[in-house]
Amino acid sequence: MFESLTEKFNSVFRSLAGRGKITEANVSDAMRDVRKALLEADVNYNVVKKFCKDVTQAAIGAEVIKSLHPSQVLVKIVNDELTKLMGPVDTRIYFVSPGPTVIMLAGLQGGGKTTTAAKLAKYLLANGKTPLLVADDLQRPAAIEQLIILGQQLNIDVYSEDSKNSVKVAKNAVKHAKENNYDVIVLDTAGRLHVDEEMMAEVANVAKAVTPHQIYLICDAMTGQDAVNSAKEFNERLELDGVILTKLDGDARGGAALSVKAVTGKPIKFIGVGEKLDKLEEFHPERMAGRILGMGDVVTLVEKAQEHFEVEEAEKLQKKMAKGSFGFDDFLKQMQAVKKMGGIKDMLKMMPGMGGQLADMDIDDGEIRRMEAIVYSMTQTERREPDIIDASRRRRVAAGAGVQVHDVSGLVKTFKRSRDMMKAMSGGKLGGLKSLFSGGLNMDTLSAAMSGGRKIKQRSKRKRTIKRRGKIKRR
Structure with missing residues (x-):
């Protein structure tokens, strides 16, 4: 995860650590390397520009140049700014009483929506809830069958219908959940290969019909700025509550993770870090900043x-x-x-x-x-x-x-x-x-x-x- 970015950050800090004394010019040179590393990691240009400006101001304000261990102080400042860039994040899901709490998942095709729906249901089950998975992706072939198989593996009920009307299926699923005392509904909706008006209209109609309490956008982290741009478009139509980044274990650059909060204003709630159904983690900006800078993540361990x-x-x-x-x-x-x-x-x-x-x-x-x-x-x-x-x-x-x-x-x-x-x-x-x-x-x-x-x-x-x-x- 973020191996390329971690290596470049460590290279910058090593170059500073080798100097007995650091000048303001050295800090500027270091930030030039940081800027280059972030842009190569596919981080949004405006985000990079603001980040480097904030770090430089904080470094000069903290008198890094006069400190005993200037490189260590700079690492701390970069860590704090990365945490601020990706946060703050409240990973809690707020449940309504009486239930069920409706969580709707939206996103492009191929981002891992159906698998993430199953992962989220497993997470809810582990936290003492009784989730119901709803197969409302009526566009992709075998999407319903996939969710049913995943539900069987997790021993979680899946609601499905032989229908092409996604609004009707969603309404009936909510009714079924109320009658059978399910705490939470995880609604898997249809996606497309690209953002189009037809898909947006369908997802908006489903949201209007069932008024979900939480709407999460599923984004493929490996697509970088494309993930951020699609998040921005979805947010304009749906008013998202958060983002779930998938395939983060295969993302060596980290552009989406560092950009999505700053561009959309919506926090990353969860991250997918593997194919298995238990590979969904709560997102913690301070821990992620530590991983990016090669400082480890002892709390998660x-x-x-x-x-x-x-x-x-x-x-x-x-x-x-x-x-x-x-x-x-x-x-x-x-x-x-x-x-x-x-x-x-x-x-x-x-x-x-x-x-x-x-x-x-x-x-x-x-x-x-x-x-x-x-x-x-x-x-x-x-x-x-x-x-x-x-x-x-x-x-x-x-x-x-x-x-x-x-x-x-x-x-x-x-x-x-x-x-x-x-x-x-x-x-x-x-x-x-x-x-x-x-x-x-x-x-x-x-x-x-x-x-x-x-x-x-x-x-x-x-x-x-x-x-x-x-x-x-x-x-």
Whole structure:
């Protein structure tokens, strides 16, 4: 997400950090590079112009030039201005009582309206609501069938009719929802390949007929300024309450995310960050600014961890780590939880200081699947006691998992190293933990901590050998 923009921002800040003293001319040069980076990211020209002007004024006003760490102060100012540019945002959906609350989704064809409708319904279900999906896209072939299948996957009811009258379907859906005590209606409407009068009239008629409490525009983030322009046109006809940006995980530039609020005046409510139905996130400008500047997003990472890790399970694991009885079954549970959170790469991106280091790293999330296959090929005893896995057992496990013997050996070695490191940290030996955080969270300190754990293990089990008259005596 926004890799290209993040890289250019970091390059600008690095050039300033290398200077002992910063002049007003240096700030102007930096802002010229920032302006270029934003324009290349397909951010609206007027938005870029105002943003650079605001940052320059704030930088001079904050006396960046006289500060002890001028580059850090400038990063803070840019972060604050990015947050202001994309916000403020209230991600709450205001529900009416008595219900149902009607949420209408509008947008161009191909933007991901139908999938987003299902994602939003899942989000509402997770927040204690009883949603009803309404298939009111009567133009696109198979749109109704798609929504029905998505509803079945989520175990959420879908209302549909064999009709070509979208206003009639919408009215009947609201009536059905009232009779069957649904809290929220998520209305999926028809789109077109481009904005035209016929589509606008149809969506406006549906809105007039059911008077939705919230109208969200679904925009494809990868279309950049086209998404912003279509949002502006829709807002003139429908009076939008917010925007949902889809496919943001594939957007390396970020032009739409940075422009849409400033151009339309309407906030981004949610963002789609993947194809799966749980990949819809609330939009937080301050967190997004942190991601753009490579500062990570610890809050979102913690929230994801809370969703997929149970407190009791975590306490049990901590006790096992302290005792050194952490087994492959526990390891497998952790790997599966990481996979649910989006994979190792997505997690690392949210850690402060890690975003810029991922470009040179070859992280294959498919490695987790290979690990699972290897662990599932082990016996229960081998999973509990990895130390008994000798050469013959490794050959058997490798044959069962369809991998090479060295793959099994590598996993066992990595597991033992990780277990020793976790034992050292959990057992109160904070030397590894202190070095991990005092040096900053990066791959060098992680490797050093892991190798440190390995050395503890080797020293504790190393056998002393003494050579006497050509013989080796062990004791």
